[in-house]
Amino acid sequence: xxxxxxxxxxxxxxxxxxxxxxxxxxxxxxxxxxxxxxxxxxxxxxxxxxxxxxxxxxxxxxxxxxxxxxxxxxxxxxxxxxxxxxxxxxxxxxxxxxxxxxxxxxxxxxxxxxxxxxxxxxxxxxxxxxxxxxxxxxxxxxxxxxxxxxxxxxxxxxxxxxxxxx
Amino acid sequence: xxxxxxxxxxxxxxxxxxxxxxxxxxxxxxxxxxxxxxxxxxxxxxxxxxxxxxxxxxxxxxxxxxxxxxxxxxxxxxxxxxxxxxxxxxxxxxxxxxxxxxxxxxxxxxxxxxxxxxxxxxxxxxxxxxxxxxxxxxxxxxxxxxxxxxxxxxxxxxxxxxxxxx
DNA sequence: CCCATGGCTGCGAAATCCGCAAGACACGTA
DNA sequence: TACGTGTCTTGCGGATTTCGCAGCCATGGG
Numbered sequence: 001x002x003x004x005x006x007x008x009x010x011x012x013x014x015x016x017x018x019x020x021x022x023x024x025x026x027x028x029x030x031x032x033x034x035x036x037x038x039x040x041x042x043x044x045x046x047x048x049x050x051x052x053x054x055x056x057x058x059x060x061x062x063x064x065x066x067x068x069x070x071x072x073x074x075x076x077x078x079x080x081x082x083x084x085x086x087x088x089x090x091x092x093x094x095x096x097x098x099x100x101x102x103x104x105x106x107x108x109x110x111x112x113x114x115x116x117x118x119x120x121x122x123x124x125x126x127x128x129x130x131x132x133x134x135x136x137x138x139x140x141x142x143x144x145x146x147x148x149x150x151x152x153x154x155x156x157x158x159x160x161x162x163x164x165x166x
Numbered sequence: 167x168x169x170x171x172x173x174x175x176x177x178x179x180x181x182x183x184x185x186x187x188x189x190x191x192x193x194x195x196x197x198x199x200x201x202x203x204x205x206x207x208x209x210x211x212x213x214x215x216x217x218x219x220x221x222x223x224x225x226x227x228x229x230x231x232x233x234x235x236x237x238x239x240x241x242x243x244x245x246x247x248x249x250x251x252x253x254x255x256x257x258x259x260x261x262x263x264x265x266x267x268x269x270x271x272x273x274x275x276x277x278x279x280x281x282x283x284x285x286x287x288x289x290x291x292x293x294x295x296x297x298x299x300x301x302x303x304x305x306x307x308x309x310x311x312x313x314x315x316x317x318x319x320x321x322x323x324x325x326x327x328x329x330x331x332x
Numbered sequence: 333c334c335c336a337t338g339g340c341t342g343c344g345a346a347a348t349c350c351g352c353a354a355g356a357c358a359c360g361t362a
Numbered sequence: 363t364a365c366g367t368g369t370c371t372t373g374c375g376g377a378t379t380t381c382g383c384a385g386c387c388a389t390g391g392g
Contacts, residue, residue, distance in 0.1 A: 035235070039378080050342075055380075066240075069201070071199050071202055079192070080329060109324060152280045153278070156277050157265075157277060158268040160274050163290050205347080
């Protein structure tokens with residue numbers, strides 16, 4: 001059935017270190033984006049592979065860190081009452097600052113950007129005191145941080161992981 | 167075993183419409199944040215509940231929209247080569263703008279904030295043309311949008327859903 | 333040419349998921 | 363207080379899924 005196609009089904013590394021994904025793996029990911037608990041057999045039927053093959057591919061994708069299967073929530077509804085996005089401007093090398101932010105447990109999301117901020121970091125805290133401490137005492141104190149600007153979350157309106165299915 | 171505690175285990179609505187979660191449901195969510203495919207029996211053992219009880223709680227949490235179990239990836243490694251955070255400032259009511267953003271399939275994340283932006287929106291696109299189209303032609307054209315500022319993603323450094331486990 | 337590697341398939345055993353029925357408890361009402 | 367009502371919990375099969383393993387095929391290197 002699998003209609004062994006001619007296109008490369010490899011796992012070569014592209015130059016940025018990210019594994020190259022073929023269409024079948026993308027289809028598997030798409031299935032799991034709709035329902036992270038979908039059975040392997042059902043996925044196999046959808047993408048044209050055996051159950052075992054799907055299982056192996058999924059395991060590899062997880063091992064490689066290409067995807068993770070997790071429960072996601074709106075922290076605001078689950079007891080974390082203060083959340084904020086912090087824009088950081090840095091002088092010099094971005095990496096040390098990004099690493100330091102990544103190491104903080106309150107920081108859920110770190111991305112390097114082009115624009116008037118060099119780094120965006122999303123922070124999840126229990127309360128105002130906690131948030132203030134993280135931003136004012138810990139982030140602004142990092143060597144290389146020139147300035148920060150905070151955007152406290154008021155309401156989360158959308159949170160999707162369904163790209164690819166459109 | 168379940169040591170029926172005295173604290174409320176209800177599903178009342180708090181004033182903002184979010185279901186109130188007890189400690190057991192939080193523990194279940196925590197388990198699924200570590201591994202979205204963890205078997206119900208294993209979760210039950212960890213939180214002190216029967217397999218069936220866990221299953222029903224999970225199903226309810228999913229139905230209520232409190233959490234979702236999905237595969238998450240770094241879009242940059244999966245073929246979506248342009249991603250950006252857009253800060254939007256609005257005149258007048260925020261809701262219509264937030265709704266319009268939410269309706270766009272390229273917009274993955276919408277949050278209302280306090281600060282120099284009223285709304286932050288994360289955008290996932292195939293290429294530069296696509297990104298330009300979304301930001302310049304569609305978002306900036308929305309009635310009520312006063313201005314926007316874009317932060318194109320260069321590299322995703324961290325992406326976690328492990329709050330609560332710390 | 334031969335061999336090593338990687339990926340897919342098929343299969344049987346073990347574990348898991350799922351639906352159902354019954355018991356326990358809290359709460360609201362008469 | 364007594365009595366429903368609704369929710370939560372538990373236990374138990376049967377169907378389904380997961381898991382590990384052996385074999386097969388294609389590709390690429392020596």
